[in-house]
Amino acid sequence: MAMDLSQVTLEIFSKLEQKWLYHCEGKKTRVLSIDGGGTTGIVAGAALIHLEDQIRAKTGDSNSRIADFFDIIAGTGIGALFASMLTADDGNGRPLFTAKDAVQFVIQKQSELFKVKNVGVFRRHQRFSSMSMDKVLKELLRREDGKVLTLKDTCKPLLVPCFDLNSSAPFVFSRADASESPSYDFELWKVCRATLATPSKFRPFNLASVDGKTSCLAVDGGLVMNNPTAAAITHVLHNKRDFPAVTGIEDLLVLSLGNGPSSSPSHLKLRRNGDCATSSVVDIVLDGVSETIDQMLGNAFCWNRSDYVRIQANSYGSGGVGPRMKEIMEEKGIESLPFGGKRLLMETNGQRIGSFVHRLIALGRSSLPPSPCKDTIVSPLANGR
Numbered sequence: 001m002a003m004d005l006s007q008v009t010l011e012i013f014s015k016l017e018q019k020w021l022y023h024c025e026g027k028k029t030r031v032l033s034i035d036g037g038g039t040t041g042i043v044a045g046a047a048l049i050h051l052e053d054q055i056r057a058k059t060g061d062s063n064s065r066i067a068d069f070f071d072i073i074a075g076t077g078i079g080a081l082f083a084s085m086l087t088a089d090d091g092n093g094r095p096l097f098t099a100k101d102a103v104q105f106v107i108q109k110q111s112e113l114f115k116v117k118n119v120g121v122f123r124r125h126q127r128f129s130s131m132s133m134d135k136v137l138k139e140l141l142r143r144e145d146g147k148v149l150t151l152k153d154t155c156k157p158l159l160v161p162c163f164d165l166n167s168s169a170p171f172v173f174s175r176a177d178a179s180e181s182p183s184y185d186f187e188l189w190k191v192c193r194a195t196l197a198t199p200s201k202f203r204p205f206n207l208a209s210v211d212g213k214t215s216c217l218a219v220d221g222g223l224v225m226n227n228p229t230a231a232a233i234t235h236v237l238h239n240k241r242d243f244p245a246v247t248g249i250e251d252l253l254v255l256s257l258g259n260g261p262s263s264s265p266s267h268l269k270l271r272r273n274g275d276c277a278t279s280s281v282v283d284i285v286l287d288g289v290s291e292t293i294d295q296m297l298g299n300a301f302c303w304n305r306s307d308y309v310r311i312q313a314n315s316y317g318s319g320g321v322g323p324r325m326k327e328i329m330e331e332k333g334i335e336s337l338p339f340g341g342k343r344l345l346m347e348t349n350g351q352r353i354g355s356f357v358h359r360l361i362a363l364g365r366s367s368l369p370p371s372p373c374k375d376t377i378v379s380p381l382a383n384g385r
Helices: 005-025 042-059 078-088 097-106 128-142 175-180 187-197 229-238 278-301 321-330 348-365
Strands: 027-033 070-077 116-119 125-128 158-164 169-174 203-209 215-219 250-256 310-311 332-337 342-350
Touching: 005 078, 027 078, 027 229, 042 078, 042 097, 042 250, 042 321, 070 229, 078 187, 097 175, 116 158, 116 310, 125 278, 128 187, 158 187, 158 229, 169 175, 169 187, 169 229, 175 229, 187 215, 187 250, 229 250, 229 278, 250 278, 250 348, 278 332, 310 332, 310 348, 321 348, 332 348, 342 348
Parallel strands: 027 070, 027 250, 070 158, 250 310
Antiparallel strands: 116 125, 158 169, 158 215, 203 215, 332 342
């Protein structure tokens, strides 16, 4: 029996559309960005575990990792620690940690990473112990054979910001710079330590490159880039060596993971004279930076909203870490609107990640070289960073 002409036409156009979409999707560069904020990274942690679980479920490969399906991972503060753990090379081109292992490590080691100590003449002020955090990070970002990992020892490009007091400007650590010159290659544990140096809790952290030619007096990257998504996108757009095919944001597929508000409005403290308390100002800065970047990117991707997905908690919740993680994935997603404001979505955060993973799988595994050749002789950057 002859097939109806309209049906044949429909099938032809459907197949052409699928091929066109596949062709376009094939050009997408995948960006994963993880916010700073807090000491547990509970929102990002829940999202990362769900993300990797979904990747494994949809590929049918229990050995799949997040780094297999992203071309670059950026992180600030606690997000930088996650990003470093997910990209740290085990020596065989594979990540040292699964998402679940990374998140569980941060939760289990929280009291050591952020060990409280009293300081001052009357020991009234509380800070975190630098020695305790340093010890944990050194052990964490070192291979079993004793090799201390550097920025070059990552499976995929890594981007981590901090603020340099020496130059009074942001300083961005990247694998791209590290592969160009040892003057921009830093030990990975020091990179994490630098971006975690919150001024009210840690003293500024002084670090130098592996050849000692570049130094930085670092404080928390969250003060300027708590949400590093814009920095990651800018890096991809201008890094033609690693991303030669990217010409604009239409070539990008971006997943940005928030870490929840630093504090609820009811916890923002005012002094008796009506001024904001210092602790409240820091929280406002961290949240304000993240929300501003989200708003800007919401506008930039307003014509292709599915290419930019932001996962963020929309309530403060209660209970332990485990129940809270489950709650976050079951919460309705929120999305920034052009020209201000937000809207509550019908999809949950878990469903949004699932939809995003569907596109990741359609694109296939990342084809970006896993790590730069360590035997290649490189010349220092002519004009610095």
